[in-house]
Amino acid sequence: MSDPCIFCLIVAGNIPGTFVYRDEVVVAFRDITPRAPVHVLVVPAEHIESLATLDEGHREIGGRLLQAAAEVARIEGVAERGYRVVANTGPESGSEVAHLHLHVLAGRPMRGMG
Numbered sequence: 001m002s003d004p005c006i007f008c009l010i011v012a013g014n015i016p017g018t019f020v021y022r023d024e025v026v027v028a029f030r031d032i033t034p035r036a037p038v039h040v041l042v043v044p045a046e047h048i049e050s051l052a053t054l055d056e057g058h059r060e061i062g063g064r065l066l067q068a069a070a071e072v073a074r075i076e077g078v079a080e081r082g083y084r085v086v087a088n089t090g091p092e093s094g095s096e097v098a099h100l101h102l103h104v105l106a107g108r109p110m111r112g113m114g
Contacts, residue, residue, distance in 0.1 A: 006097055008047050008099065025064045
């Protein structure tokens with residue numbers, strides 16, 4: 001990868017972010033254009049392009065991302081009321097950054113997926 005992506009720069013501390021959770025594998029920070037009162041991005045510290053590029057060697061990272069999303073919901077006080085976790089993958093998904101990330105959305109009733 002020649003130019004680091006914006007999420008890699010945030011993880012490295014080169015661009016400021018409002019961090020909600022961080023460990024050695026996963027970083028969570030507030031989305032700068034929130035779509036809900038709670039909108040936190042959960043990303044692996046290692047650059048992985050998308051969910052589609054996860055392989056057997058990333059099994060632990062995938063699990064840690066989901067665990068971190070649940071922890072973010074607890075930290076934000078929405079775990080009991082409910083929250084949505086979204087992973088956009090590929091050009092038709094609306095994803096804007098080519099770095100695997102989960103969106104944790106909450107703080108208001110969500111519309112159905114249908």
